Every structure is written in C-alpha cells, then in structure tokens.
Amino acid sequence: xxxxxxxxxxxxxxxxxxxxxxxxxxxxxxxxxxxxxxxxxxxxxxxxxxxxxxxxxxxxxxxxxxxxxxxxxxxxxxxxxxxxxxxxxxxxxxxxxxxxxxxxxxxxxxxxxxxxxxxxxxxxxxxxxxxxxxxxxxxxxxxxxxxxxxxxxxxxxxxxxxxxxxxxxxxxxxxxxxxxxxxxxxxxxxxxxxxxxxxxxxxxxxx
Amino acid sequence: xxxxxxxxxxxxxxxxxxxxxxxxxxxxxxxxxxxxxxxxxxxxxxxxxxxxxxxxxxxxxxxxxxxxxxxxxxxxxxxxxxxxxxxxxxxxxxxxxxxxxxxxxxxxxxxxxxxxxxxxxxxxxxxxxxxxxxxxxxxxxxxxxxxxxxxxxxxxxxxxxxxxxxxxxxxxxxxxxxxxxxxxxxxxxxxxxxxxxxxxxxxxxxxxxxxxxxxxxxxxxxxxxxxxxxxxxxxxxxxxxxxxxxxxxxxxxxxxxxxxxxxxxxxxxxxxxxxxxxxxxxxxxxxxxxxxxxxxxxxxxxxxxxxxxxxxxxxxxxxxxxxxxxxxxxxxxxxxxxxxxxxxxxxxxxxxxxxxxxxxxxxxxxxxxxxxxxxxxxxxxxxxxxxxxxxxxxxxxxxxxxxxxxxxxxxxxxxxxxxxxxxxxxxxxxxxxxxxxxxxxxxxxxxxxxxxxxxxxxxxxxxxxxxx
Ligand code: SF4
Numbered sequence: 142x143x144x145x146x147x148x149x150x151x152x153x154x155x156x157x158x159x160x161x162x163x164x165x166x167x168x169x170x171x172x173x174x175x176x177x178x179x180x181x182x183x184x185x186x187x188x189x190x191x192x193x194x195x196x197x198x199x200x201x202x203x204x205x206x207x208x209x210x211x212x213x214x215x216x217x218x219x220x221x222x223x224x225x226x227x228x229x230x231x232x233x234x235x236x237x238x239x240x241x242x243x244x245x246x247x248x249x250x251x252x253x254x255x256x257x258x259x260x261x262x263x264x265x266x267x268x269x270x271x272x273x274x275x276x277x278x279x280x281x282x283x284x285x286x287x288x289x290x291x292x293x294x295x296x297x298x299x300x301x302x303x304x305x306x307x308x309x310x311x312x313x314x315x316x317x318x319x320x321x322x323x324x325x326x327x328x329x330x331x332x333x334x335x336x337x338x339x340x341x342x343x344x345x346x347x348x
Numbered sequence: 349x350x351x352x353x354x355x356x357x358x359x360x361x362x363x364x365x366x367x368x369x370x371x372x373x374x375x376x377x378x379x380x381x382x383x384x385x386x387x388x389x390x391x392x393x394x395x396x397x398x399x400x401x402x403x404x405x406x407x408x409x410x411x412x413x414x415x416x417x418x419x420x421x422x423x424x425x426x427x428x429x430x431x432x433x434x435x436x437x438x439x440x441x442x443x444x445x446x447x448x449x450x451x452x453x454x455x456x457x458x459x460x461x462x463x464x465x466x467x468x469x470x471x472x473x474x475x476x477x478x479x480x481x482x483x484x485x486x487x488x489x490x491x492x493x494x495x496x497x498x499x500x501x502x503x504x505x506x507x508x509x510x511x512x513x514x515x516x517x518x519x520x521x522x523x524x525x526x527x528x529x530x531x532x533x534x535x536x537x538x539x540x541x542x543x544x545x546x547x548x549x550x551x552x553x554x555x556x557x558x559x560x561x562x563x564x565x566x567x568x569x570x571x572x573x574x575x576x577x578x579x580x581x582x583x584x585x586x587x588x589x590x591x592x593x594x595x596x597x598x599x600x601x602x603x604x605x606x607x608x609x610x611x612x613x614x615x616x617x618x619x620x621x622x623x624x625x626x627x628x629x630x631x632x633x634x635x636x637x638x639x640x641x642x643x644x645x646x647x648x649x650x651x652x653x654x655x656x657x658x659x660x661x662x663x664x665x666x667x668x669x670x671x672x673x674x675x676x677x678x679x680x681x682x683x684x685x686x687x688x689x690x691x692x693x694x695x696x697x698x699x700x701x702x703x704x705x706x707x708x709x710x711x712x713x714x715x716x717x718x719x720x721x722x723x724x725x726x727x728x729x730x731x732x733x734x735x736x737x738x739x740x741x742x743x744x745x746x747x748x749x750x751x752x753x754x755x756x757x758x759x760x761x762x763x764x765x766x767x768x769x770x771x772x773x774x775x776x777x778x779x780x781x782x783x784x785x786x787x788x789x790x791x792x793x794x795x796x797x798x799x800x801x802x803x804x805x806x807x808x809x810x811x812x813x814x815x816x
Contacts, residue, residue: 189612278630299602316618328488
C-alpha cells in the first residue's frame with residue numbers, strides 16, 4: 142500500500158461522526174466573526190498602516206504620484222532609479238526626476254514601485270497578486286517598496302478581499318501576498334528590527 | 349533530532365542556575381505575554397473568534413481524509429505535486445529525491461518546525477546538498493549547531509552578546525554589537541544565497557482545500573524569497589494543517605499572530621497556489637508539497653485528538669510557568685512547553701519521555717490562552733494516567749497510590765488514618781505550625797514549607813459541633 146493510501150485508511154478508520162459534504166462547506170464560504178464596521182475605512186487603513194511603520198502619502202490623482210514619490214525619496218535620501226510595474230509607466234516620472242524601468246527585479250535594485258489589488262483597513266495591509274505584469278519580486282527584493290493604491294480599493298477585512306478577488310479573477314494567481322509594513326525580525330532578544338530580508342521601508346501612496 | 353526528554357530534571361536544574369538563560373527568559377513576560385494580551389484586547393470579540401477557530405479545526409479533523417483528498421486534488425490541478433510521508437525518514441528521502449532529480453546543489457530554507465522534526469538539514473547535507481537556513485533565528489542556530497528552544501522565537505535562549513561573538517567568529521568580520529547591525533550583517537550574508545539557491549524549502553501554516561494553496565505567515569521576508577526565487581519549491585507540513593476555505597484560513601490568521609507575538613498580522617501572509625505561469629517572471633517551476641503523518645493520524649479518535657487542532661502559535665509555552673523557568677531545551681525535542689509535553693511522548697513513546705507530562709503544575713494558563721481551545725492540562729493528565737496504567741511510574745509512587753486507594757475505599761480506615769496523620773503532623777509542625785520536610789516529597793518541600801495539619805480532622809470537628 143502506498144503511504145498515501147495507508148495514511149488515508151488510518152484516518153478513515155479513526156474518524157467518528159458523519160461525513161461532511163466537502164463541496165457544500167466550501168461553497169458556503171462561511172466567514173468567522175469579523176471586526177465591527179469601521180466608520181471610515183480610509184482613516185482606519187492609514188492609522189493601522191502607520192502603526193506598522195509604513196509611511197502613507199495621500200494624493201489627489203494618479204498624476205500626482207511621481208511628485209509624492211520624489212518627495213519621499215528626497216526626504217529619505219534615496220537614489221532616484223526605481224523598478225516599476227508597467228501599469229504606472231505612463232506617469233510623468235521624468236518630470237519628477239525619477240528614472241523607472243519595468244524589468245525583471247534583481248537583488249541590487251533599490252526601489253520597487255507596485256500597485257496593489259486592494260488594501261485592507263482592519264490591519265493596514267496591502268494585497269498583491271503575482272502575474273506577468275505584477276511580478277512578486279518587485280515588492281520583495283528592493284529595500285524600499287512603494288505601493289500605489291486607490292482609496293476606493295480599501296476594503297474592511299481580508300474576507301472582503303477574497304470576495305473581491307473571486308469576483309474579479311475567479312481563481313487564485315500563483316502568489317497572493319498580503320504585505321503589512323516593512324519586513325522585520327525580533328529573533329535577537331525579542332527586539333523588533335525593521336528591514337530583515339524584505340524591504341526596510343514601505344511607502345503607500347493613496348490616490 | 350534525538351529525543352533527550354529523560355534528562356529533563358537535570359537540564360532544568362542546570363538551566364535554573366544559568367543566569368544568561370534566565371535573563372533571556374525574563375523577556376517573555378513583556379514581549380509575549382503582555383503583547384498578546386494587548387493584541388487580544390484589540391479584537392472586538394476574541395472569544396467568538398477563538399470559538400470559530402476551534403470549530404474550524406475540529407470540523408476538519410472529523411473528516412480529515414475528505415479534506416486532504418480535496419486539497420490534493422486542487423493542488424494537483426494547479427500544477428503542484430503532493431507527496432505523502434509516513435515518517436520523518438520518508439520526508440527526508442522524498443526531499444533528497446527531488447533534489448537529485450533537479451541537480452540541486454544548494455537549498456535555502458525558511459523556518460519549518462516539521463523539518464526540524466525530521467532533522468532534514470542533516471539528511472540533506474549527508475546527501476551532498478548545501479542547506480542554508482534564512483530565518484534569522486534558525487540561521488543563528490545553524491551557525492551555532494544548536495536546536496531551537498521555542499517554536500516561534502527559536503533563539504529565545506541566546507543573548508545579543510552571544511550572537512555578536514558567534515557572527516564575529518563565523519563571518520570573519522569585525523564584531524558588531526547593535527541588534528540592528530547584526531540583523532544587517534545577516535541580511536548581507538544571506539542575500540547571495542537567495543539568488544544562487546536551486547531549491548527553496550518552507551513549512552506551511554495552513555493548507556487550503558478550496559484552492560489547493562499553501563499559506564505561509566512570515567515576518568522577515570525570507571519565506572517569500574524562499575518560495576519565489578529558486579526554481580524548485582518544497583513545502584513540508586503535517587497532515588493536520590488543512591482547512592476548508594480561504595475564509596477559514598483568514599479566521600485562523602486573525603488569531604495566530606496575535607497569540608504568537610501580539611501582532612495583528614504578520615508582515616507577510618502568502619497564499620501560494622501552483623507553479624509559475626508561462627508568462628510570469630518569477631515563481632518556482634516546480635512546487636512539491638509533502639504531507640507528513642509521523643504519528644498524527646494515530647491521535648485521531650483518541651482522547652488526544654484535540655492536540656491536532658494546534659496551530660503552533662507558542663502561546664502555551666509563553667504562559668507556562670515551567671517553560672518560563674527552565675526554557676525550551678530542557679524538554680529535549682523539537683516542541684517544548686505544554687504542547688511539546690504532549691507531542692513528544694506521542695512521537696517518542698511514553699517510556700522515553702517520562703518527565704514531560706509531569707513537568708507541569710496543571711495551573712491551566714496554557715489552556716486559557718490556547719487560540720484553538722486545546723484542553724492541554726486534561727491531555728497532560730491523560731498521559732499521566734497512561735503512564736500509570738502502563739506501570740511506567742516509579743514503584744514508590746505506585747505503592748503510595750495503591751495504599752491511598754485501599755484507604756479511600758474504606759471510610760472507617762480512612763478516618764482513622766487521617767486522624768492519626770493529622771495528629772502526628774500537628775506535633776511535627778511545632779510552634780511554627782509548619783512542616784519543613786515530608787517523607788517521599790522532598791522535592792516538594794525543598795523550596796517551601798507545608799502548613800501543619802490542625803491536629804483534628806474535618807470530620808472530627810464536624811462531629812464535635814452540637815446539632816442545632
Ligand atoms: S497548543 Fe494551543 S497555545 Fe500551544 S502552540 Fe498549539 S495552538 Fe498555540
């Protein structure tokens with residue numbers, strides 16, 4: 142007997158109780174208790190994102206993004222060459238004296254500009270989907286991650302985010318990454334240090 | 349990893365005298381206990397979330413076979429390969445086979461307690477594959493050739509200075525003293541490995557049956573690197589980790605980091621499904637998922653089934669007065685604290701782990717904080733019961749219990765014996781009314797005195813009262 146069959150047979154002989162209809166349970170997508178409704182999603186999102194050590198800049202329109210980014214880079218004393226998801230290549234980066242490229246991320250890249258599928262107010266979290274035009278490494282390898290999100294894309298909870306994803310795409314992409322602030326470690330003496338292996342800084346530009 | 353639980357007492361004694369370790373352990377109170385309390389208070393209704401989390405885990409266990417099959421079917425459909433392993437040795441064999449089939453020279457790992465359970469690193473190294481741990485804590489342990497002492501914070505037992513010394517020696521770089529500098533150094537040293545590795549090995553916090561996905565929670569970003577950059581990804585996890593839907597996984601994610609480190613959410617929660625698509629620039633070309641049994645299925649349908657709900661948050665050890673005093677290494681295997689005191693005996697056998705179920709005061713703090721309501725003290729008591737019925741306890745204890753049972757079943761003799769004991773105890777207590785030593789319970793009276801009996805039993809006093 143294969144290991145698979147042996148394990149499953151053992152489980153079957155030990156299980157008590159009626160068998161559940163697996164497909165029915167899945168279709169129900171029952172949600173657990175969720176937080177009470179938030180008065181203002183944007184406010185909650187910003188507050189929580191800041192608590193996680195992300196920086197949040199709010200801008201009027203898409204076209205104001207490069208300026209906000211330039212301001213941040215200047216403030217942080219960072220280089221002005223960035224990787225960028227293709228969806229933002231049309232913006233006037235040149236005018237903000239930032240050079241952007243949409244190539245495959247390499248470990249030396251310092252700044253990665255991405256969008257986000259949506260954002261979650263409960264925890265100040267970004268939800269990114271992997272894909273051809275949305276490589277996961279852009280939000281991972283560079284030391285600075287800049288994410289551009291529209292205010293309308295802020296949902297209350299992760300459950301809402303799943304519902305939105307099912308509506309938009311049906312199936313899951315290879316990787317769904319929920320990002321909540323810069324990477325951190327507390328392994329040495331339980332003291333939190335920002336910038337472990339992932340980005341050390343996260344800027345969220347809210348449109 | 350070899351089980352050394354029989355040496356619990358000796359190790360505990362040493363650890364109690366180890367000032368460095370005690371200073372490291374003293375951090376638990378603020379960093380974990382207080383942090384958890386704050387994060388729990390931040391939830392509108394922790395108890396409701398906990399009940400739902402418990403129901404989800406229990407529901408899966410009631411039909412574990414069906415959920416595993418559903419998971420396998422969906423994962424396979426998305427291009428992953430699902431392997432089943434009966435034992436730790438099987439896991440190692442499967443990983444080595446995958447490595448050899450893909451000419452893997454170097455593997456990077458993110459933290460996985462199940463791989464610790466298998467001692468996978470040693471097996472891979474023996475097969476000629478270089479393994480690099482990339483979680484900072486696990487990396488430190490790999491350099492120091494030590495075992496983790498906590499399931500969430502593996503180097504809890506080490507101080508910053510010890511890490512400074514270790515890095516200076518192993519990296520051949522000037523000694524750094526700040527924690528941030530040390531982290532930076534590890535980042536710089538590990539980065540090239542991420543890019544050059546052929547294989548990434550991770551654990552899996554949850555398996556999602558609905559989508560065939562593996563869910564990972566991490567803080568450092570190394571988990572994302574491990575599962576994004578190398579061309580082969582192997583995720584190793586226990587068969588009990590499956591949950592039905594994304595919503596269910598969400599409920600558990602709401603409670604896991606809060607219980608573990610007091611975070612609302614970990615920095616990264618990654619839901620990984622299938623392999624890199626043709627048009628994608630990153631992601632693994634192969635995704636192997638290894639499901640390990642290693643004694644888990646044998647717990648189903650027994651008094652210990654609830655232990656399979658465990659989501660490895662570590663709250664039970666953080667809140668355990670014994671763990672807080674003796675640290676994780678005393679428990680002698682991969683899983684320490686209350687949860688380990690149950691899992692290790694089931695893995696290594698009751699006889700090889702005698703001290704563990706007794707290394708608890710049964711104060712109940714663990715059960716109170718467990719996010720999936722595992723009645724840990726009841727399970728410990730069950731293991732004690734098994735030790736006793738299998739005649740694994742020392743003869744003096746067994747004899748004592750036998751005598752007690754004989755008395756307890758005979759009210760008249762019981763009354764006489766307790767009256768005598770009370771009188772003698774009262775005498776021995778002297779003017780201070782304290783017993784400084786009890787025959788056969790030296791360990792108990794070593795650190796404290798027992799109030800002496802009053803000289804008369806309750807029954808005698810009751811009889812002496814005039815009826816109204
Ligand atoms: S037994 Fe409960 S508290 Fe302990 S690690 Fe498992 S889930 Fe957490």
